Amino acid sequence: MKSNLRRGKLIKWKDDRGFGFIQPIDGGKEVFLHISELKDATRRPQKNDTIYYQCTVDSGGKVRACNAFILGARNKKASLNGNTKPRTxxxxxxxxxxxxxxxxxxxxxxxxxxxxxxxxxxxxxxxxxxxxxxxxxxxxxxxxxxxxxxxxxxxxxxxxxxxxxxxxxxxxxxxxxxxxxxxxxxxxxxxxxxxxxxxxxxxxxxxxxxx
Incomplete structure (x- = not known):
């Protein structure tokens, strides 16, 4: 895994709107997660899921999760270094x-x-x-x-x-x-x-x- 890959728990999830918030494992501030940033998921995210993710900053200066995946609910063909194969x-x-x-x-x-x-x-x-x-x-x-x-x-x-x-x-x-x-x-x-x-x-x- 990449050194900047982080881990946290999904403490809030609004499935009808496709977003939620991750509580980092180190106890930092909550991180916004959008459904489009979940890669190779085999199911919809649920509250209390463990999420691995990287961080990015949007145009408004807010920290967001990117290149994320759900622990235990990821396509087995996905690589473990945070990269994904081209989608079809x-x-x-x-x-x-x-x-x-x-x-x-x-x-x-x-x-x-x-x-x-x-x-x-x-x-x-x-x-x-x-x-x-x-x-x-x-x-x-x-x-x-x-x-x-x-x-x-x-x-x-x-x-x-x-x-x-x-x-x-x-x-x-x-x-x-x-x-x-x-x-x-x-x-x-x-x-x-x-x-x-x-x-x-x-x-x-x-x-x-x-x-």
């Missing part, structure tokens, strides 16, 4: 098969709905909301890297609920954003399930109600 986050393939499988029922339902009401707008709504949701995901990840004010998870979930969940799914797979946070994934898949139930109700019950 931008080379993730588009999940074609998964998207096709997930979109079959909603696509059939929205086509049937548009045909029933003789209005093409429902066919446009899903793609528009998906593009909007994907854009919000990309912007939120960019904000996380810049350590600026984030888009709230409630906003992302509302867009998914309004029909943009497929765009959210694509963003999770291609951008690797919000894909490992269990609490977020729980709500996301609840939204997807709600859409599926709604379309199943329309296809099997709505037709009878309209006839």
């Amino acid at each position: 986050a931008n080379t993730f393939k588009f999940p074609i098969i998964e998207v096709l499988l997930l979109s079959i029922l909603p696509l059939f339902g929205v086509v049937h709905f548009a045909w029933t009401i003789r209005n093409p707008l429902p066919l446009i709504f899903y793609p528009v909301m998906s593009v909007l949701t994907y854009t919000l995901y990309a912007d939120d990840k960019s904000r996380a890297k810049r350590q600026t004010w984030r888009t709230s998870e409630q906003t992302l979930h509302l867009c998914e609920l309004a029909g943009g969940w497929l765009g959210g799914f694509i963003a999770q797979r291609t951008l690797r954003h919000k894909s490992k946070k269990q609490s977020y994934q729980l709500v996301f898949w609840a939204i997807v399930t709600t859409h599926y139930i709604a379309w199943l109700f329309w296809l099997f019950q709505g037709i009878t109600l309209l006839s």
Whole structure:
């Protein structure tokens, strides 16, 4: 390990905002830690985790942790000297098969709905909301890297609920954003399930109600 690699305990962590504070082992001042500075983590950080890190000073003169990793929750392929291998986050393939499988029922339902009401707008709504949701995901990840004010998870979930969940799914797979946070994934898949139930109700019950 590098001589300037430090150790401390994560005494505060705001998972929804992606930051917290480390108490150095030597008892010095608390050090700010942002999620983007955690390298090769196999899970989300938690309070009382032991963190190894280096220090840097931002433009405002505040000390921040950088090149950090969680003891016991680091990719085994990561080197022990604080360096990491080049990431391949931008080379993730588009999940074609998964998207096709997930979109079959909603696509059939929205086509049937548009045909029933003789209005093409429902066919446009899903793609528009998906593009909007994907854009919000990309912007939120960019904000996380810049350590600026984030888009709230409630906003992302509302867009998914309004029909943009497929765009959210694509963003999770291609951008690797919000894909490992269990609490977020729980709500996301609840939204997807709600859409599926709604379309199943329309296809099997709505037709009878309209006839």
